[in-house]
Amino acid sequence: MSHTSTRRDADVFGPDSLLRPLVHEARWGLAVLRATLLEAAHPQIGAALMENSTFLTHPWRRLRNTAMSARRLLDPDPRVRDREAARINRLHARIAGTDAQGRPYDASDRDARAWVVATLFDSTVTMCRLSGDALDADAMRRLYDEHRTFLALIDGTADHLPATLREFWPYYDHVVEHVLENNEAVGVILYRLFTGMPAPPVLRGHPAIWAAGRAVASPLATAITIASLPEAFSRRVALPDLPGARTLMQTTYLGAALATRHLPQSWTRVDFLMGLLDPSHDGPWETLRRQAGKAAALVRLLTPAGDDGGSQATRSADRFFTEVLDQTGDGCLRWPDLAAMAREIATRLDLGERDEERLFQAYAAWWSELQAALDSDGDGRITRDEYAAAAARLPGTGLIKIADVLFDVTDTDDETIDAEEYRALFRTAFHRDLEGGGDGCSRSAFVRRFVSFMSGQQHSIAYTSLLASG
Incomplete structure (x- = not known):
């Protein structure tokens, strides 16, 4: 696909886009977390994460940068999208190596990139379904086309994802059942990321409060994430079937959806959440911070x-x-x-x-x-x-x-x-x-x-x- 056609196709991220509004919603974080775990189980991606990523030591920074990059990639201005895509490609071109088993990995691998977009699509569909906003056939096709356009924007082509939604699901099932693995990155995300999560900036001066909150939230976050995963994947990597986890997961997704529908829109956006977590960002604490000196x-x-x-x-x-x-x-x-x-x-x-x-x-x-x-x-x-x-x-x-x-x-x-x-x-x-x-x-x-x-x-x-x- 030429650069010109990529730019023209990327104009689907206009006022009628289904995907672009979602990246500004805080609840989309549930879909991104689920997708990240499925990405990590891919041999190429898992190795790159463990060797090069700071997601474990600096998770809040990674969250902020991911949100910022997603907004740029789906910006209404094609020039902003192209600049961000070029930046990501330059950074990924510098990430390559060999994993602990001697297998080469490359962050620019096109099959791995296609899998990243595939997990985002499936996790977004799952989020809508669990939130009581299940997509109809036409909306799901449109959302899939937008994800293929997203892939074409960063990779120059969408050929490594199936051309149609009908062909996508067999592809997705095949990768889950025959490619994904229970690697170190999966275990780190499930069992170390939440338990070792450093305090967000707003709570760094209150370690006891954060430690108590994390002790409660960590097992809940793990249970919610596991319960949202495809059953075939859970079987493949031998994840536990935790009692009450599905009910907890469905309650969480429904609660996030209800908050999005009924609270003021500004309260349910990523920017508002980041403002609560980090007073140094423009947000609800900004006025107080200014008055403090x-x-x-x-x-x-x-x-x-x-x-x-x-x-x-x-x-x-x-x-x-x-x-x-x-x-x-x-x-x-x-x-x-x-x-x-x-x-x-x-x-x-x-x-x-x-x-x-x-x-x-x-x-x-x-x-x-x-x-x-x-x-x-x-x-x-x-x-x-x-x-x-x-x-x-x-x-x-x-x-x-x-x-x-x-x-x-x-x-x-x-x-x-x-x-x-x-x-x-x-x-x-x-x-x-x-x-x-x-x-x-x-x-x-x-x-x-x-x-x-x-x-x-x-x-x-x-x-x-x-x-x-x-």
Whole structure:
């Protein structure tokens, strides 16, 4: 399929689209969670998730980025859709490797991509059915055509999904029964993701409340997810049939549907939910946050934490390793951890191809320096102890290159980042609406702050929010 025909076909995401309104509804999260589990059971996708994804260590960040990307891909403006599709393709092109069983995986694999879209379609149909809004035959065909168009948008062709809805169901059943597997990613999502879920930003200052709530919600979320899965899949991966789970699942889906129908529309949208979970986002807490002190927030964002003799400002290399560097949560530092940082920055700042490539090259240069200094056995892994023992003596050329890229995408005129440009950078990254003035930040000062943070020597709220937020 040519790029021109893809753009023309993608115009189905107009006012009459069935899919586009759903991505703005909070209840669609139920469908996305179900789809994610079915995706993870695919050998290619499961391996890519376990080796490269930060979904376990930073689930809230992943949720926010997924929601943002879905909105861009279904935007009424074809230029926004094309830009996001190109960005996703560039990021996926960098994710490839070999799993623990020696099988190659590639995030650009077209069969795997088709399966991702297939799970989203089936899970959306399931959500509508369980919510009491079962689609009629015509609506289901339209929804399927929209998903095929969605695939064509990101892959250039929809040929890896069956052409008609009638052909889709045999294809779907075949993959469930003969391709999917009970792999590590499935177990992690079901039994570790919920139980180890870090607190959302709004509750990070109340760990006891979050721990109590999570202890109750975690088994419920697992039961609801399992009960919503196809029976053939549950049998294949030997999932337990939990007593009362189906009733709980149906009640949850119906409750979400009733809330969507009867509550004010603004209350049932993803943006509202994200605003509740993260007061730094535009949402119901925004006015209160502003009243709490705009000037103080600006000072905290633009400057590293003050030095009170080293007891608070200087974060230990060990803690920094855990909170910032180990993005994938496997206890060691590898290239996928640094690549995850680059992906996060490129995604949040919506970098173009040239700046994104510069950013990845800078991170690659830093990884080469880390390997040369710390990876003595050449296994591509750096342990926490190895990093902590040598953090202060590490070379900084790669970090300087990363800081230069960030400076260049922020400064628009005079080799000085003024307060407005700094606010623009972190508003784009963190959706904070900060006001106030401030002295200009030179390139050297910007680089010094960034290198100090990334080497684990000094704390910075801004960069912690970007790279260490859940």
